[in-house]
Amino acid sequence: MCEDKKKEIERLLADSLANAAPEDLNVLENLLHGIKLKQNKQSRTYLNGVLNYQGQLTGEKTYEAEITLTPFALNPLNIVHGGITAAFCDTVMGTLVNKILPDNQTCVTSELKLNYLKPAKGSKLICKSELVHRGNNICFVTAQVLTEDHEIAAYAAGSFFIIPKPKHIQK
Amino acid sequence: MCEDKKKEIERLLADSLANAAPEDLNVLENLLHGIKLKQNKQSRTYLNGVLNYQGQLTGEKTYEAEITLTPFALNPLNIVHGGITAAFCDTVMGTLVNKILPDNQTCVTSELKLNYLKPAKGSKLICKSELVHRGNNICFVTAQVLTEDHEIAAYAAGSFFIIPKPKHIQK
Amino acid sequence: MCEDKKKEIERLLADSLANAAPEDLNVLENLLHGIKLKQNKQSRTYLNGVLNYQGQLTGEKTYEAEITLTPFALNPLNIVHGGITAAFCDTVMGTLVNKILPDNQTCVTSELKLNYLKPAKGSKLICKSELVHRGNNICFVTAQVLTEDHEIAAYAAGSFFIIPKPKHIQK
Amino acid sequence: MCEDKKKEIERLLADSLANAAPEDLNVLENLLHGIKLKQNKQSRTYLNGVLNYQGQLTGEKTYEAEITLTPFALNPLNIVHGGITAAFCDTVMGTLVNKILPDNQTCVTSELKLNYLKPAKGSKLICKSELVHRGNNICFVTAQVLTEDHEIAAYAAGSFFIIPKPKHIQK
Numbered sequence: 001m002c003e004d005k006k007k008e009i010e011r012l013l014a015d016s017l018a019n020a021a022p023e024d025l026n027v028l029e030n031l032l033h034g035i036k037l038k039q040n041k042q043s044r045t046y047l048n049g050v051l052n053y054q055g056q057l058t059g060e061k062t063y064e065a066e067i068t069l070t071p072f073a074l075n076p077l078n079i080v081h082g083g084i085t086a087a088f089c090d091t092v093m094g095t096l097v098n099k100i101l102p103d104n105q106t107c108v109t110s111e112l113k114l115n116y117l118k119p120a121k122g123s124k125l126i127c128k129s130e131l132v133h134r135g136n137n138i139c140f141v142t143a144q145v146l147t148e149d150h151e152i153a154a155y156a157a158g159s160f161f162i163i164p165k166p167k168h169i170q171k
Numbered sequence: 172m173c174e175d176k177k178k179e180i181e182r183l184l185a186d187s188l189a190n191a192a193p194e195d196l197n198v199l200e201n202l203l204h205g206i207k208l209k210q211n212k213q214s215r216t217y218l219n220g221v222l223n224y225q226g227q228l229t230g231e232k233t234y235e236a237e238i239t240l241t242p243f244a245l246n247p248l249n250i251v252h253g254g255i256t257a258a259f260c261d262t263v264m265g266t267l268v269n270k271i272l273p274d275n276q277t278c279v280t281s282e283l284k285l286n287y288l289k290p291a292k293g294s295k296l297i298c299k300s301e302l303v304h305r306g307n308n309i310c311f312v313t314a315q316v317l318t319e320d321h322e323i324a325a326y327a328a329g330s331f332f333i334i335p336k337p338k339h340i341q342k
Numbered sequence: 343m344c345e346d347k348k349k350e351i352e353r354l355l356a357d358s359l360a361n362a363a364p365e366d367l368n369v370l371e372n373l374l375h376g377i378k379l380k381q382n383k384q385s386r387t388y389l390n391g392v393l394n395y396q397g398q399l400t401g402e403k404t405y406e407a408e409i410t411l412t413p414f415a416l417n418p419l420n421i422v423h424g425g426i427t428a429a430f431c432d433t434v435m436g437t438l439v440n441k442i443l444p445d446n447q448t449c450v451t452s453e454l455k456l457n458y459l460k461p462a463k464g465s466k467l468i469c470k471s472e473l474v475h476r477g478n479n480i481c482f483v484t485a486q487v488l489t490e491d492h493e494i495a496a497y498a499a500g501s502f503f504i505i506p507k508p509k510h511i512q513k
Numbered sequence: 514m515c516e517d518k519k520k521e522i523e524r525l526l527a528d529s530l531a532n533a534a535p536e537d538l539n540v541l542e543n544l545l546h547g548i549k550l551k552q553n554k555q556s557r558t559y560l561n562g563v564l565n566y567q568g569q570l571t572g573e574k575t576y577e578a579e580i581t582l583t584p585f586a587l588n589p590l591n592i593v594h595g596g597i598t599a600a601f602c603d604t605v606m607g608t609l610v611n612k613i614l615p616d617n618q619t620c621v622t623s624e625l626k627l628n629y630l631k632p633a634k635g636s637k638l639i640c641k642s643e644l645v646h647r648g649n650n651i652c653f654v655t656a657q658v659l660t661e662d663h664e665i666a667a668y669a670a671g672s673f674f675i676i677p678k679p680k681h682i683q684k
Contacts, residue, residue, distance in 0.1 A: 344533075344535065344538065347538045347542065348530050348533075348538065350542060351526070351530065351538065351541050351542050351545060352526070352530075354542065354545035354546060354549065355522070355523070355526055355545055357549060358545060358548050358549055358552060359519050359522065359523075361552055362515075362519075362552070363552075364515065366548060366551075366552055367515065367518045367519065367522065369548060369551075369559050370522050370548060371518065371521060371522050371525065373544045373548070373563075374522060374525035374526055374529060374541075375525060377529050377537060377540060377541060377544070378525065378528060378529055380537070380540075381529060381532055381533070381534075381537055386589055387587070387588060387589065387594065388540050388584065388585045389585065389586075389594060389596065389597070392544075413559065414559045414560065415560075416558070417558060418557055418558065418682055419619070419621070419679065419682065421621075423558065423560060423600065423603070423604075424600075424603045424607070424621070424622035424625060425560065425596075425599055425600025425601070425602075425603040425604055426560070426600060428596055428599035428600060428603060428625060428627075429594065429595075429596025429597060429599060429600050430596070431596075432594070432595045432596040432599060433594075433596055436595070448590070450590070450592075450595070450629065450632065451595035451627075451629050452628070452629055453626070453627060453628045453629065454595060454599060454626070454627045454629075455624070455625070455626045455627075456599075456622075456624060456625045456626075457623070457624045458621065458622050458623055458624065458625075461621070508590065511589055511590065
């Protein structure tokens, strides 16, 4: 079955390459590179791989990440798709909470609010997040999305529900 | 240059296929199928293609869409990534506004709010949106995200700023 | 001590009456009438009394209320103060949840979102709320604020955390 | 007519005083004191007067205010009413924007989001706000609500639509 699937995948790629505009080639390279990052466990999710997401704690309650902007992240107006910004913020804020929680806990998003302040463009997007409050059940986090010129493009705030970590994802 | 890029892309795919788990194969097929939908202009954005997004007006002020859930849309807990739900809602609500506005206008997201009510799972996700208010500058829209069993998984509300449509995307 | 306080209160009122514009008289009458409603237990809070708040369940998951608009509720632009609309919605949505919960539970607001769609004016404001989802920990509610002409003035959504009801407010 | 109204107001007060619990006396004193602040133009609105609202700019883009907590501000659980917190934040953030805008402009709230992080109690509430972004049409502001012990009780974010200032409120 796997061999048939592989053949089908190769056929799909050949098809795409035959009709590919330069933009399509960029996106194809980008997506395949992202899959590889996930396969190598350098990315936690396919989405992170595809966005070339890289992040790190920058303090006790702060975490920062960036993604590479390719045509995959743009909307028909050629600015960053609001949904990509939202997905980026959700990942950043959830990851911050995860890193702060003890090993046997994780979190799920309870609510998320985005304010889009400026059209986002350029080669990358940065997100800086901060844990504002850690309650018994909920962690409340804010984040700023910045362009490569460090101008604020969006503002996010979210509540993350603390839950026991399922065994299959405990290290 | 294009030929080099194509070679690189084929190399990346071969690499991925060599080490692919069944889940990786599903995602690869899914992503390549999505690119093709964008190339054939059946999808407006690469993201829509990848999510296999399909939508339509269902009334004067209502619009409904669905996406196919593949491992690409999941988070490490194996439920739909909050960011994918957010991106889906943003697309659905923005598309509704676009369809209602006259041909020389379009919109950008001003603010977006999501409430995640239940973990979303299954083979697809449905989103039903409604224009609540059309102002001079802003359209306000709400949406419900439903699982394939028609249980509510998330609730969204957003404000969309009306702007003149740039010439390059006018038909 | 009470007698001194009463004298002071009478002095404050005499002072106000001596310099009262007609608008001030309306507000004074309004506030004193509100206190009386609270004293008679016709209102649950002083704020409800002052706003002349009246509400009732209109279905299994829906609740509706109205308030009288006096100069107390207006901002310097002579439209309803956004904060009064917010307080009204918070009360309506929290009351709906309270009425649906069993006797030994109550709720506190976890998060509240308001979209102001039109300047609110007129003699009263109506709020219609609906329970969208009842989870184990959180109830999610939406509400529409309408003018006396039944035009939508604002839209609200809120999450209410379910907690055990303290003994002192159990009947 | 005014004289009749004054008689009615005095009658209402006498009535309230006759049956007043100590808490009622506090609220009466508080409300009448608030009316006086509005009459003397020390408060911009009756609501500000009643809450004993006092605020000031603390920087180029920051503004801070406090209110006195009396039983008027409490809900049946004896913690600050979520609606009072919302009204306080809306006033603080709107006032900040007003103070930053030129004399011929003012603003109305477009959307407001509150996260309640801790039950608020004590003798006063503090709100510190910051202008995050000033766009052409919208100012985006965040605020933190603190107890008298400087613990964070709530977090607010709001969008304020910039409008021409009506003549009647221009100085």
